[in-house]
Amino acid sequence: MVPTLVAALFAAPLWFMVVGSLRPAGLPPPRSLEVLPPEPTLDAYARLPELIPLFRYLANSALVVALAVPVTVLAASLTGFGIRLLGPVARRRVVLGLLVVLLVPVTAVWATRFELFRLLGVVDTYLPLLAPALLAVSPFLVLLYAWSFGGVPESQLEAARLEGARWLSVWRRVALPQVRPTTLAVAVLAFTYHWANFIDPLLYLHSGDRYTYALGLQFLRLLNPTDWPLLMAGCVVAALPCVLVFLLAQRILLNDDPLAALRSGGRR
Amino acid sequence: MSSRSRRPLTPWMFLAPYGVAVLLLIALPALLNLGYAFTDHTGLTRDPRFTGLANLRRLVADDFFLDSLEASLFHVAVSVPLRLLAAVGLGLLLAAPRPGGRWFRVAVYLPTVIPDVALAVLFLWVLNPLYGPLNQLLGLVGHPGYTWLAEPTTARVGVVLMLLFPIGEGFLVVLAARRLLDGRLYEAAALEGCGPFGQLRRLTLPLLAPVLVLLAVRDTILTLQVNFVPAYVLTDGRPANATQYLPVYIFDHAFEFSGFAYGALLTIVLMVISAAVITVQLLAVRRWRVLR
Numbered sequence: 144m145v146p147t148l149v150a151a152l153f154a155a156p157l158w159f160m161v162v163g164s165l166r167p168a169g170l171p172p173p174r175s176l177e178v179l180p181p182e183p184t185l186d187a188y189a190r191l192p193e194l195i196p197l198f199r200y201l202a203n204s205a206l207v208v209a210l211a212v213p214v215t216v217l218a219a220s221l222t223g224f225g226i227r228l229l230g231p232v233a234r235r236r237v238v239l240g241l242l243v244v245l246l247v248p249v250t251a252v253w254a255t256r257f258e259l260f261r262l263l264g265v266v267d268t269y270l271p272l273l274a275p276a277l278l279a280v281s282p283f284l285v286l287l288y289a290w291s292f293g294g295v296p297e298s299q300l301e302a303a304r305l306e307g308a309r310w311l312s313v314w315r316r317v318a319l320p321q322v323r324p325t326t327l328a329v330a331v332l333a334f335t336y337h338w339a340n341f342i343d344p345l346l347y348l349h350s351g352d353r354y355t356y357a358l359g360l361q362f363l364r365l366l367n368p369t370d371w372p373l374l375m376a377g378c379v380v381a382a383l384p385c386v387l388v389f390l391l392a393q394r395i396l397l398n399d400d401p402l403a404a405l406r407s408g409g410r411r
Numbered sequence: 412m413s414s415r416s417r418r419p420l421t422p423w424m425f426l427a428p429y430g431v432a433v434l435l436l437i438a439l440p441a442l443l444n445l446g447y448a449f450t451d452h453t454g455l456t457r458d459p460r461f462t463g464l465a466n467l468r469r470l471v472a473d474d475f476f477l478d479s480l481e482a483s484l485f486h487v488a489v490s491v492p493l494r495l496l497a498a499v500g501l502g503l504l505l506a507a508p509r510p511g512g513r514w515f516r517v518a519v520y521l522p523t524v525i526p527d528v529a530l531a532v533l534f535l536w537v538l539n540p541l542y543g544p545l546n547q548l549l550g551l552v553g554h555p556g557y558t559w560l561a562e563p564t565t566a567r568v569g570v571v572l573m574l575l576f577p578i579g580e581g582f583l584v585v586l587a588a589r590r591l592l593d594g595r596l597y598e599a600a601a602l603e604g605c606g607p608f609g610q611l612r613r614l615t616l617p618l619l620a621p622v623l624v625l626l627a628v629r630d631t632i633l634t635l636q637v638n639f640v641p642a643y644v645l646t647d648g649r650p651a652n653a654t655q656y657l658p659v660y661i662f663d664h665a666f667e668f669s670g671f672a673y674g675a676l677l678t679i680v681l682m683v684i685s686a687a688v689i690t691v692q693l694l695a696v697r698r699w700r701v702l703r
Contacts, residue, residue, distance in 0.1 A: 157525070160529075218428065218432070221425050229422045247437055247632075248636035248681065250661060252441055254671060255440035257665075258447075339529075341527060341640050360529060371542060374532050381526045382526060382529050385525065398513065402587050
């Protein structure tokens with residue numbers, strides 16, 4: 144009973160978003176709570192591409208995600224594997240160091256990081272949007288990998304080494320295939336981060352035709368501040384890819400035993 | 412060049428790219444902040460001049476900064492305990508395996524995957540005084556509703572309310588941490604007649620304490636930082652500076668008012684607050700014997 148209420152409470156804003164997007168434009172304010180849309184229409188979705196370069200923004204976002212997600216997965220898995228190879232003392236120190244990085248607010252460095260990118264002359268390109276990817280988005284994703292690689296037996300790593308494999312190929316051939324669920328989970332979390340990233344495009348992208356969709360949504364709001372069905376349709380378009388991609392990873396991340404599911408080598 | 416002599420270097424080679432990224436993208440900009448804070452740099456020209464403590468004097472006399480600091484501290488003081496309570500409460504409530512249990516967790520996690528601009532625009536609608544579902548909901552119980560974002564206090568409450576939904580990270584950590592606790596402890600406690608609330612108070616919360624401390628500190632800092640997007644989209648610092656949180660104020664100076672150097676100084680203030688929190692965290696964690 145309580146879990147159902149909780150689930151309903153958390154789903155409610157999303158439900159209002161969908162219902163709001165199906166409302167015909169220009170209706171008077173509702174007299175009471177609208178749980179279902181009166182005279183539902185997809186009109187708002189049809190008007191979106193007429194008012195903003197919707198497909199251009201979506202393509203830009205797709206490009207950024209296509210570049211940033213692989214970089215994020217690479218950064219997180221390499222670093223996680225490095226932690227796996229450390230001795231216990233050094234490992235604890237590195238993990239503590241990661242927790243400290245976890246606590247550095249992005250706002251603490253955004254102005255001077257902008258200055259660095261300005262001096263490099265890459266403002267108004269997608270390059271600065273890859274900076275968070277080089278940092279694996281969040282130490283949290285590095286720790287996910289470090290945990291999963293912890294389940295790869297020492298004997299297998301040793302055996303591959305004795306057969307003359309380089310560490311890089313041990314990482315790629317022995318370790319990575321055993322943590323596929325983690326790779327999926329990290330890729331999904333990286334996708335939602337880069338798709339949603341608003342602050343970096345806001346700072347770095349100045350030409351309208353380079354805007355990502357997150358920035359485009361803000362632009363849409365400035366253009367039509369009171370056209371609610373339109374704005375809600377814009378929100379649904381922003382949220383839908385993240386929700387769909389997240390549903391791929393929920394069986395791992397929200398498993399009864401998420402830590403075991405991360406290590407399960409894709410068998411579950 | 413035997414593999415034996417090369418071996419100790421290897422883990423560090425895997426860690427090197429991340430280390431370099433941390434140095435270039437976090438440590439170096441943080442250091443530059445210190446340098447720029449004592450100049451007159453506008454962010455437009457290339458040759459900042461040293462101006463000593465001029466920015467610091469300006470800060471001490473800046474009423475808007477005080478408003479901003481107050482708004483941030485209010486937000487952290489209200490938002491962090493509520494978010495933590497929600498994440499821990501829901502994590503423990505939904506951790507137990509039950510049929511379909513995953514879908515309840517999915518429902519709780521979903522608002523977290525919604526892009527924060529979309530969530531903010533959605534809350535402009537939810538909090539809309541005429542059309543908004545929240546006021547309609549209040550209308551069902553006979554309450555006239557509020558003009559949420561137009562009044563200083565309710566605007567702050569609106570931002571807090573919105574940030575109560577994306578709590579997925581903490582929720583996930585609590586779910587995972589709860590699974591790591593030894594089931595036999597609970598069987599023993601049940602045998603000795605310890606009820607569910609006794610188990611929560613005597614077993615679960617003490618065992619999870621280090622995780623809870625980390626979550627609290629992480630959330631404090633996240634809350635100081637992530638409230639930029641909601642405040643920027645929902646209210647843009649209005650009304651009467653009530654939601655002019657520090658990140659919004661820094662953004663305005665560094666990127667809108669050409670006060671780059673002053674923004675750098677404000678950033679240092681924000682970092683000092685963060686450092687104070689980290690110190691408290693490390694002391695607390697040491698008390699719970701995680702560091703040994």
